[in-house]
Amino acid sequence: MRRIKLIIAYDGTNYCGWQIQPNGITVEAVLNQKLTQLLGEAILVIGASRTDSGVHALGNVAVFDTNHRMDGTRIAHALNTRLPDDIRIIESYEVPLDFHPRYCDTLKTYEYKIYNHSVSNPMVRLYSLFYYLKLDLEKMKKAADYLVGEHDFKSFCNARSDVIDTVRTVTDIKIEKVGHMITITITGNGFLYNMVRIIVGTLLKVGRGAYPPEYILEILAAKNRSMAGPTARPEGLSLLNIKYLHESFQKE
Amino acid sequence: MRRIKLIIAYDGTNYCGWQIQPNGITVEAVLNQKLTQLLGEAILVIGASRTDSGVHALGNVAVFDTNHRMDGTRIAHALNTRLPDDIRIIESYEVPLDFHPRYCDTLKTYEYKIYNHSVSNPMVRLYSLFYYLKLDLEKMKKAADYLVGEHDFKSFCNARSDVIDTVRTVTDIKIEKVGHMITITITGNGFLYNMVRIIVGTLLKVGRGAYPPEYILEILAAKNRSMAGPTARPEGLSLLNIKYLHESFQKE
Numbered sequence: 001m002r003r004i005k006l007i008i009a010y011d012g013t014n015y016c017g018w019q020i021q022p023n024g025i026t027v028e029a030v031l032n033q034k035l036t037q038l039l040g041e042a043i044l045v046i047g048a049s050r051t052d053s054g055v056h057a058l059g060n061v062a063v064f065d066t067n068h069r070m071d072g073t074r075i076a077h078a079l080n081t082r083l084p085d086d087i088r089i090i091e092s093y094e095v096p097l098d099f100h101p102r103y104c105d106t107l108k109t110y111e112y113k114i115y116n117h118s119v120s121n122p123m124v125r126l127y128s129l130f131y132y133l134k135l136d137l138e139k140m141k142k143a144a145d146y147l148v149g150e151h152d153f154k155s156f157c158n159a160r161s162d163v164i165d166t167v168r169t170v171t172d173i174k175i176e177k178v179g180h181m182i183t184i185t186i187t188g189n190g191f192l193y194n195m196v197r198i199i200v201g202t203l204l205k206v207g208r209g210a211y212p213p214e215y216i217l218e219i220l221a222a223k224n225r226s227m228a229g230p231t232a233r234p235e236g237l238s239l240l241n242i243k244y245l246h247e248s249f250q251k252e
Numbered sequence: 253m254r255r256i257k258l259i260i261a262y263d264g265t266n267y268c269g270w271q272i273q274p275n276g277i278t279v280e281a282v283l284n285q286k287l288t289q290l291l292g293e294a295i296l297v298i299g300a301s302r303t304d305s306g307v308h309a310l311g312n313v314a315v316f317d318t319n320h321r322m323d324g325t326r327i328a329h330a331l332n333t334r335l336p337d338d339i340r341i342i343e344s345y346e347v348p349l350d351f352h353p354r355y356c357d358t359l360k361t362y363e364y365k366i367y368n369h370s371v372s373n374p375m376v377r378l379y380s381l382f383y384y385l386k387l388d389l390e391k392m393k394k395a396a397d398y399l400v401g402e403h404d405f406k407s408f409c410n411a412r413s414d415v416i417d418t419v420r421t422v423t424d425i426k427i428e429k430v431g432h433m434i435t436i437t438i439t440g441n442g443f444l445y446n447m448v449r450i451i452v453g454t455l456l457k458v459g460r461g462a463y464p465p466e467y468i469l470e471i472l473a474a475k476n477r478s479m480a481g482p483t484a485r486p487e488g489l490s491l492l493n494i495k496y497l498h499e500s501f502q503k504e
Contacts, residue, residue, distance in 0.1 A: 009371075009374050011374040058375065080371065085372065087374060088372055119261075119328070120332075121340065122262050122338045122339060123261065238375070
């Protein structure tokens with residue numbers, strides 16, 4: 001038995017997210033089906049990040065176990081020839097059998113794109129949020145600075161989540177604008193359900209002047225989801241990469 | 253009667269090109285239908301560039317005539333509320349009745365994107381050509397330099413075209429690479445049928461070493477389509493803008 005790690009990119013537009021569910025096609029279901037066909041045994045992948053419906057990834061991670069002898073690094077190409085063109089395996093390789101993609105120290109980086117202009121752009125509509133109100137980037141950056149560090153992010157967690165420990169560390173938030181496109185890049189050691197999208201929805205409220213930047217401190221202190229801004233739409237969000245700390249086999 | 257000019261952006265993925273045709277939906281047909289609904293009279297647009305199936309635009313141009321009193325600059329927004337989200341009017345305004353979008357001196361700029369990596373990227377697959385062979389950019393730039401200027405581009409014109417005068421002026425070709433994405437930007441006073449895509453197909457042959465850069469001179473001299481490279485796929489191509497020279501009403 002060997003364990004294989006996959007680095008996976010996908011356009012989430014046409015998927016009901018990562019995790020298998022009864023109504024609608026998911027990235028996990030497609031990978032299980034195509035791996036089972038390729039290797040001739042029932043394969044079940046375990047994903048690192050169960051991205052929501054419509055969210056994209058450039059570097060999600062999954063593992064699966066197999067008795068097949070195919071070289072780990074060759075599985076990426078063999079699987080790509082069977083996958084639809086909106087899912088691609090960037091890399092594959094063998095990892096120790098005790099490596100679990102969710103129970104390791106990691107740094108995850110997400111990117112959220114906002115097309116901020118008076119008219120939407122058809123060419124970027126699937127991969128960014130269209131937002132026509134003027135945004136004050138300096139205020140957004142100031143608000144973001146209050147979020148960096150170790151905090152209880154309960155106010156930034158979907159209220160339906162049953163996670164008990166809501167303390168997380170955000171190590172960095174960058175906000176940049178090129179042309180009409182604003183990119184918010186967020187890195188941290190773990191994220192609660194919808195946390196990145198609620199952070200973005202809150203930063204948008206700051207950017208358009210509905211909240212002052214300092215209001216972030218009150219939102220954090222309240223530990224109450226209703227204090228923060230709305231959950232920003234999924235199409236602007238991409239999981240860029242997951243860095244596994246303390247993993248000597250790590251190839252990146 | 254007034255004449256209104258539209259600057260139009262579209263994602264060409266789901267259209268059979270610009271021009272109305274019996275089998276399949278086109279950008280022109282959608283604009284005619286939505287303008288007719290909006291203005292309550294039969295509207296027929298005249299487009300500047302009849303882009304091919306799958307080709308995108310950020311700044312195509314069209315005009316139409318109307319008796320409706322709606323302010324020219326307000327038509328963009330009113331029409332956008334009715335259009336599908338893969339077509340957007342960037343701007344609209346009234347122009348003189350003798351302005352014809354095709355029979356004016358113009359400079360058109362096209363952009364062709366090539367994702368040059370060993371594995372394709374799902375997030376850019378609809379707006380770039382995936383090309384996995386290594387490309388020598390310096391050779392491509394040298395080849396491109398031979399194409400700049402006034403030439404008979406008959407070798408770079410789809411053989412089915414019945415255009416007689418195949419002399420055109422290419423004023424500039426830029427080739428840049430950011431990450432894995434190569435962008436070829438071509439500006440000229442007019443382009444023959446498939447000319448940009450045949451130029452790109454030929455530059456790709458130079459980039460992978462199948463032709464030396466100087467071979468461009470032989471292709472131009474031959475005035476024979478079969479000498480040039482293949483027509484590159486449509487999804488990498490976008491019409492960026494059309495600049496109308498000598499037009500005093502021009503807003504840009």
